[in-house]
Amino acid sequence: MPDALIYDHLRTPRGRGKPDGALHEVTPIRLATTVLEAVRDRNALDTGLVDDVVMGIVMPVGEQGQCLPRVAAIAAGYAEETAGVQINRFCASGLEACNVAAAKVMAGQADMMVAGGVESMSRIPILSDGGAWGTDPQVAAATSFVPQGISADLIATKWGYSREDVDAYAVESHRRAARAWSEDRFAGSIVPVHDRVGEVLLARDETIRGNSTPEDLARLKPSFAALGEKAGFDAIALERYPDFAGIRHVHHAGNSSGIVDGAAAVLMGTREAGKRAGLAPRARIRAFAEIGSEPTIMLTAPSFAAEKALKRAGMNVSDIDLFEINEAFAAVAMRFIEALDLDPEAVNVNGGAIAMGHPLGATGAMILGTALDELERTGKQTALVTLCVGAGMGVATVIERI
Amino acid sequence: MLTSAIDKDGIALVTIDMPGRSMNVIDWAFTDALRAEIDRLAADPAVTGIVLSSGKTSFIAGADLAIMNGMSGPGTSPASASERIRAMTDAFRAIETCGKPVVAAASGTALGGGLELMLACHCRIAARNDKARFGLPEVTLGILPGAGGTQRLPRVIGIEAALPLLLEGRRLTADEALALGILDELAEPEDLVAAAKRALQEGRVDASAPWDRKGFALPGPAITSEAASNIFLLANAKVRAAGQRNYPALEAILSCVYEGLRLPIDKALKVERQYFGHLVHGDVAQAMIRTQFFARQRLARVGRAGPDPDGALASACRSAMDAQAMRMLTEGMSPAFVGNAARIVGLARPPHLPGEDGATHERDRASLRPTGLRLLRAAALAAVAALERGDVASAVEADVHAIDAAGFPVWTGGPLSMIDTAGAAAFIEACRADGLEIPVGLAAMARDGGRFHPNEEAAA
Ligand SMILES: CC(C)(COP(=O)(O)OP(=O)(O)OC[C@H]1O[C@@H](n2cnc3c(N)ncnc32)[C@H](O)[C@@H]1OP(=O)(O)O)[C@@H](O)C(=O)NCCC(=O)NCCS
Numbered sequence: 018m019p020d021a022l023i024y025d026h027l028r029t030p031r032g033r034g035k036p037d038g039a040l041h042e043v044t045p046i047r048l049a050t051t052v053l054e055a056v057r058d059r060n061a062l063d064t065g066l067v068d069d070v071v072m073g074i075v076m077p078v079g080e081q082g083q084c085l086p087r088v089a090a091i092a093a094g095y096a097e098e099t100a101g102v103q104i105n106r107f108c109a110s111g112l113e114a115c116n117v118a119a120a121k122v123m124a125g126q127a128d129m130m131v132a133g134g135v136e137s138m139s140r141i142p143i144l145s146d147g148g149a150w151g152t153d154p155q156v157a158a159a160t161s162f163v164p165q166g167i168s169a170d171l172i173a174t175k176w177g178y179s180r181e182d183v184d185a186y187a188v189e190s191h192r193r194a195a196r197a198w199s200e201d202r203f204a205g206s207i208v209p210v211h212d213r214v215g216e217v218l219l220a221r222d223e224t225i226r227g228n229s230t231p232e233d234l235a236r237l238k239p240s241f242a243a244l245g246e247k248a249g250f251d252a253i254a255l256e257r258y259p260d261f262a263g264i265r266h267v268h269h270a271g272n273s274s275g276i277v278d279g280a281a282a283v284l285m286g287t288r289e290a291g292k293r294a295g296l297a298p299r300a301r302i303r304a305f306a307e308i309g310s311e312p313t314i315m316l317t318a319p320s321f322a323a324e325k326a327l328k329r330a331g332m333n334v335s336d337i338d339l340f341e342i343n344e345a346f347a348a349v350a351m352r353f354i355e356a357l358d359l360d361p362e363a364v365n366v367n368g369g370a371i372a373m374g375h376p377l378g379a380t381g382a383m384i385l386g387t388a389l390d391e392l393e394r395t396g397k398q399t400a401l402v403t404l405c406v407g408a409g410m411g412v413a414t415v416i417e418r419i
Numbered sequence: 420m421l422t423s424a425i426d427k428d429g430i431a432l433v434t435i436d437m438p439g440r441s442m443n444v445i446d447w448a449f450t451d452a453l454r455a456e457i458d459r460l461a462a463d464p465a466v467t468g469i470v471l472s473s474g475k476t477s478f479i480a481g482a483d484l485a486i487m488n489g490m491s492g493p494g495t496s497p498a499s500a501s502e503r504i505r506a507m508t509d510a511f512r513a514i515e516t517c518g519k520p521v522v523a524a525a526s527g528t529a530l531g532g533g534l535e536l537m538l539a540c541h542c543r544i545a546a547r548n549d550k551a552r553f554g555l556p557e558v559t560l561g562i563l564p565g566a567g568g569t570q571r572l573p574r575v576i577g578i579e580a581a582l583p584l585l586l587e588g589r590r591l592t593a594d595e596a597l598a599l600g601i602l603d604e605l606a607e608p609e610d611l612v613a614a615a616k617r618a619l620q621e622g623r624v625d626a627s628a629p630w631d632r633k634g635f636a637l638p639g640p641a642i643t644s645e646a647a648s649n650i651f652l653l654a655n656a657k658v659r660a661a662g663q664r665n666y667p668a669l670e671a672i673l674s675c676v677y678e679g680l681r682l683p684i685d686k687a688l689k690v691e692r693q694y695f696g697h698l699v700h701g702d703v704a705q706a707m708i709r710t711q712f713f714a715r716q717r718l719a720r721v722g723r724a725g726p727d728p729d730g731a732l733a734s735a736c737r738s739a740m741d742a743q744a745m746r747m748l749t750e751g752m753s754p755a756f757v758g759n760a761a762r763i764v765g766l767a768r769p770p771h772l773p774g775e776d777g778a779t780h781e782r783d784r785a786s787l788r789p790t791g792l793r794l795l796r797a798a799a800l801a802a803v804a805a806l807e808r809g810d811v812a813s814a815v816e817a818d819v820h821a822i823d824a825a826g827f828p829v830w831t832g833g834p835l836s837m838i839d840t841a842g843a844a845a846f847i848e849a850c851r852a853d854g855l856e857i858p859v860g861l862a863a864m865a866r867d868g869g870r871f872h873p874n875e876e877a878a879a
Binding site: 144145147148151152153154155157158162163248249250251252253255256257258259260261262 | 643645648651652653654655656657659660661663664670673674677753754755756758759760762763781782784787
């Protein structure tokens with residue numbers, strides 16, 4: 018079986034996903050072409066070698082619809098032969114894109130791939146794509162649908178994370194992200210986004226608050242209390258978790274992943290294809306896994322996915338030097354750390370989505386890159402990257418430097 | 420039952436007047452007669468328009484609930500029930516598509532099938548009548564308006580306004596119905612028929628429904644819009660939290676609107692009657708119709724005293740549940756678990772429990788509903804004993820009073836209906852598994868295959 022090797026990766030900075038965000042004026046396809054052009058240009062890549070562009074997009078509608086990766090590839094001037102495909106596994110789409118690309122390479126059915134993702138949440142808001150899950154009455158009932166924020170609060174309830182605990186986690190995420198920027202740890206992988214006349218629109222992640230304090234966060238109101246208590250979602254959650262008298266609503270704007278815009282690209286291929294392109298491999302995909310879990314608590318699968326991927330790789334938790342877990346909500350990351358009994362100092366060492374945001378389709382590819390850069394910076398070998406996923410899923414990927 | 424008079428302008432005035440009844444109700448004979456009359460008038464070239472009116476001070480009280488019994492029991496299925504209701508759906512659809520403008524002129528109340536009939540007319544006028552009520556209360560009996568109500572009401576007033584009416588069964592005054600757009604016009608009672616004829620003479624009534632015309636747009640948000648998605652997201656949660664899936668009609672009504680509004684009307688009506696077939700054939704609807712309609716009607720007729728929360732029956736039910744809840748705690752269940760179990764089966768008042776004991780061990784959530792049902796069975800046994808002691812006069816009274824005074828869940832039809840639904844033998848078996856003591860009378864009833872409510876009683 019050929020190895021799937023990572024040759025390069027890069028990402029845009031993440032812009033606040035609101036009309037006043039720096040990337041709001043940039044179309045999602047231009048976010049995608051920005052990273053496609055950058056990964057080609059800095060590797061002097063003959064795009065004729067690239068079989069496919071696989072990108073995660075979670076709201077593939079409107080200007081973000083229509084098999085954007087193929088259209089972006091030709092708009093970016095890639096060879097006609099380079100195909101494109103959009104995939105959606107909710108929040109893990111960006112990592113899933115990498116796994117799908119790796120799988121094609123490992124199966125001998127592709128030589129060179131670009132994986133990644135894009136999401137302009139300021140332009141195509143979450144829930145723009147409709148869907149049956151929470152809205153079709155039969156489906157919502159059969160699946161005991163609750164929104165993610167309720168699930169996150171349910172995790173905090175079940176494992177006893179207090180408001181102070183989750184807020185402390187969030188403060189640390191901001192602190193680490195700010196430190197990473199001040200030490201230029203992301204510099205090698207950031208592609209600034211420019212406006213039409215070449216002025217830089219955004220060169221750094223926009224939502225980091227390095228001086229955020231627990232006192233600041235304590236002032237924020239829980240975001241999901243009304244949905245839980247007034248709209249009735251708590252009652253649905255308690256039906257599945259009946260040993261609790263109520264749900265502890267601890268998540269808010271400051272300890273949940275930020276809504277942001279951004280894109281990422283990862284260049285992958287076989288050893289031979291890399292040679293042909295004159296590139297040196299940076300890491301190898303050791304194994305990956307996806308898994309389903311109880312859909313009402315929904316966001317607890319990262320540890321299960323991690324265990325499954327590790328088993329496939331023939332590795333133990335202790336074989337992993339570095340972990341990246343998407344900070345969809347503080348409790349998700351805290352539960353992951355607790356479930357695998359990890360050292361918090363080895364997890365999200367450069368902050369996460371609470372500080373920098375979670376551009377749904379792109380995040381998985383972004384944090385895969387963050388993990389690789391950090392391995393290189395610290396001279397470590399192995400990393401595990403994972404995300405929780407809507408409807409109760411998890412995806413995990415294990416990489417190893419070469 | 421139906422009389423028609425055609426005036427010099429060719430307007431046929433059809434008067435609905437069921438002999439020997441204080442109010443008109445829709446049964447199969449009426450349905451067939453209406454269908455035949457509409458077909459006849461549609462085919463008569465002299466007829467230019469039709470007014471549907473009532474010979475009574477109300478329009479139509481609703482469907483004759485006796486017809487619902489024929490749609491469940493031996494030899495029936497959801498499919499056969501759905502096929503049966505089709506006669507009514509088709510008759511109303513025939514009005515809508517007869518090719519001539521049809522005006523409903525309601526002297527008073529139009530509920531359930533009565534309002535559904537009005538919604539199938541091209542124009543709806545009601546008399547100013549303080550006593551008149553308009554609504555679709557089917558949900559309160561565990562069913563849904565199966566003759567077009569879930570389809571036409573949202574098409575007339577929009578999803579957002581229609582859903583609460585369908586899900587709560589609220590009855591509106593004529594003024595409220597006018598303000599919502601369910602009625603097009605109000606007239607003085609003595610001028611009602613003339614007003615209806617004027618609407619026809621002045622050409623104000625189209626001979627087709629808006630949804631049968633090209634370019635029809637739903638009032639308010641389109642069914643495919645994000646706004647509509649949000650409405651359903653919240654409505655789904657609301658009915659789930661309120662009913663805990665004990666009331667299948669709530670989900671079915673939401674689905675009728677969610678699925679049906681995406682379809683042309685004829686396909687939509689098929690979706691509706693299939694959901695209806697499932698509901699009317701089910702235990703919950705049969706129990707709710709028996710208790711919420713027939714039992715209450717009978718008690719009102721014989722003038723029985725209302726329920727007493729401090730009365731013997733209510734007290735016995737409540738202490739039986741409290742005792743059972745305490746036993747559950749000694750078995751190691753947490754107060755939260757028992758409280759959630761009570762909530763899940765729809766107990767209006769949870770049993771009395773000591774405060775949170777901080778139990779952290781997790782129980783299998785699959786045992787939640789069985790735990791709630793165990794509370795209900797304990798209360799039902801107390802109701803049986805109360806009936807045996809003569810604390811209540813009849814099984815009918817026991818059911819109604821347990822619901823009203825002890826918070827016994829409506830979906831069961833009351834404690835004795837619940838036993839009938841399970842069958843006394845199966846019920847006793849479940850009680851034994853719970854470790855509950857069986858009264859002698861009930862054991863004897865189980866041996867004889869007896870019931871608290873004779874099968875035909877519901878139709879009485
Ligand atoms: C939690 C959530 C609903 C909050 O959204 P929001 O209310 O629009 O958030 P905002 O960014 O406007 O922040 C709200 C307030 O919190 C403040 N705030 C946010 N982070 C803060 C921090 N670290 N310190 C201090 N204040 C902070 C903001 O300044 C803002 O204050 P303002 O109202 O005075 O301007 C949203 O971020 C969310 O849904 N996140 C999860 C996304 C998601 O579900 N992704 C997929 C999940 S798996």
